[in-house]
Amino acid sequence: MTxxxxxxxWLADGCYADVGFDVxxxxxxxxxxxxxxxxxxxxxxxxxxxxxxxxxxxAFHRALRGRTHAGGGTxxxxxxxxxxxxxxxxxxxxxxxxxxxFVEMAQAGxxxxxxxxxxxxxxxxxxxxxPNAMGAALIQAATEAGIRxxxxxxxxxxxxxxxxxxxxxxxxxxxxSDGDVDQWQSRLSLLSDRDQVRxxxxxxxxxxxxxxxxxxxxETSGERSLHVHLSEQPAENAATQAFYGxxxxxxxxxxxxxxxxxxxxxxxxxxxxxxxTLGGSxxxxxxxxxxxxxxxxxxxxxxxxxxxxxxxxxGSDQQAVxxxxxxxxxxxxxxxxxxxxxxxxxxxxxxxxxxxxxYRSLGWSxxxxxxxxxxxxxVVVRWDSVRTIGSxxxxxxxxxxxADIDQVVVGGRAIVRDGRHQLGSAAQxxxxxxxxxxxx
Numbered sequence: 001m002t003x004x005x006x007x008x009x010w011l012a013d014g015c016y017a018d019v020g021f022d023v024x025x026x027x028x029x030x031x032x033x034x035x036x037x038x039x040x041x042x043x044x045x046x047x048x049x050x051x052x053x054x055x056x057x058x059a060f061h062r063a064l065r066g067r068t069h070a071g072g073g074t075x076x077x078x079x080x081x082x083x084x085x086x087x088x089x090x091x092x093x094x095x096x097x098x099x100x101x102f103v104e105m106a107q108a109g110x111x112x113x114x115x116x117x118x119x120x121x122x123x124x125x126x127x128x129x130x131p132n133a134m135g136a137a138l139i140q141a142a143t144e145a146g147i148r149x150x151x152x153x154x155x156x157x158x159x160x161x162x163x164x165x166x167x168x169x170x171x172x173x174x175x176x177s178d179g180d181v182d183q184w185q186s187r188l189s190l191l192s193d194r195d196q197v198r199x200x201x202x203x204x205x206x207x208x209x210x211x212x213x214x215x216x217x218x219e220t221s222g223e224r225s226l227h228v229h230l231s232e233q234p235a236e237n238a239a240t241q242a243f244y245g246x247x248x249x250x251x252x253x254x255x256x257x258x259x260x261x262x263x264x265x266x267x268x269x270x271x272x273x274x275x276x277t278l279g280g281s282x283x284x285x286x287x288x289x290x291x292x293x294x295x296x297x298x299x300x301x302x303x304x305x306x307x308x309x310x311x312x313x314x315g316s317d318q319q320a321v322x323x324x325x326x327x328x329x330x331x332x333x334x335x336x337x338x339x340x341x342x343x344x345x346x347x348x349x350x351x352x353x354x355x356x357x358x359y360r361s362l363g364w365s366x367x368x369x370x371x372x373x374x375x376x377x378x379v380v381v382r383w384d385s386v387r388t389i390g391s392x393x394x395x396x397x398x399x400x401x402x403a404d405i406d407q408v409v410v411g412g413r414a415i416v417r418d419g420r421h422q423l424g425s426a427a428q429x430x431x432x433x434x435x436x437x438x439x440x
Contacts, residue, residue: 203227332344
């Protein structure tokens with residue numbers, strides 16, 4: 001058992017001073033407020049937050065950072081650059097890149113990651129000897145980085161959706177597809193939960209998964225976390241309306257995919273009816289503000305979704321930025337720009353969205369909070385940096401950045417101390433991984 005004393009800590013109902021707690025068998029024990037440090041307790045200077053969840057990640061997109069901005073373009077032109085990276089990866093290079101990215105995430109304060117995984121097969125669309133070799137690379141990378149991982153294994157069956165119907169897969173997309181939903185289901189059945197790993201399911205989008213497969217996926221996912229890209233682009237809505245006569249949300253609802261175990265990613269371009277349907281089913285919505293602004297996707301109706309019953313979560317998506325504070329501030333700042341009003345979300349709401357709600361959407365219902373019996377995942381934010389000094393403790397989220405993370409603990413084990421990950425420099429790991437990816 002290890003005892004800690006936090007100068008300040010975020011608990012379920014707010015930020016408190018002088019918080020003591022023990023960690024035993026990877027869980028919090030005896031959390032007390034307003035206490036002096038016990039003899040031998042580790043002192044946590046600054047503000048201690050519950051572990052932060054990255055609800056939506058594509059690790060391999062990190063190879064695109066700072067390389068997609070020449071000439072402008074759209075989401076669809078960016079996608080072609082993403083496909084070019086996807087075509088070069090194999091299990092070894094994927095392991096190296098994902099490990100480096102997960103180390104970068106851990107140093108930024110993320111303790112649990114939802115990896116939306118659709119890069120399944122080799123460059124010609126053939127199964128590896130281990131059908132889940134690429135998923136295994138992600139699991140190994142997360143294990144070595146010391147973080148929790150929910151592998152959201154995505155079904156991907158078509159090359160897109162037009163008014164006239166589904167398009168065939170192109171050459172790169174062959175890597176993403178199992179051919180049909182039954183083969184996807186069979187491959188998914190080979191994966192299982194383990195310590196610090198959960199296996200979830202995903203529908204890439206209604207653009208990539210025809211309606212007849214959706215009910216099968218709903219039955220297969222069961223109690224697993226189920227995530228889906230939803231209405232990220234107006235073109236998706238237009239094609240779905242033209243072909244099916246309804247919105248993507250309506251299509252998912254008709255096939256039983258909405259509910260408390262489901263998370264709609266982006267949920268940017270929704271009708272009033274969509275918002276009501278998502279809220280009424282208590283489907284979560286994962287916003288990725290740094291990606292949605294980078295790709296000019298638009299500003300989603302976050303406050304309206306929350307007010308109708310949707311739990312909100314946050315993700316880094318395409319890794320243009322890996323910084324949980326940028327994401328949570330982006331959620332609030334986008335609302336301010338869209339409405340002309342401040343304080344659309346309270347600091348306490350933003351912390352909860354970044355932690356407990358994210359953990360729950362990834363299948364870790366016992367994490368994301370500092371409370372007796374919860375998973376002992378927490379991060380310590382420096383209160384004395386040039387960015388944070390002078391801030392009120394309960395408003396630290398508006399001042400801090402990833403650079404202010406001093407310590408990260410997952411399951412009671414410190415993986416980041418003094419801002420440095422146990423595996424060493426994230427920059428060096430990334431440089432090596434990117435070099436490996438560039439080498440023919």
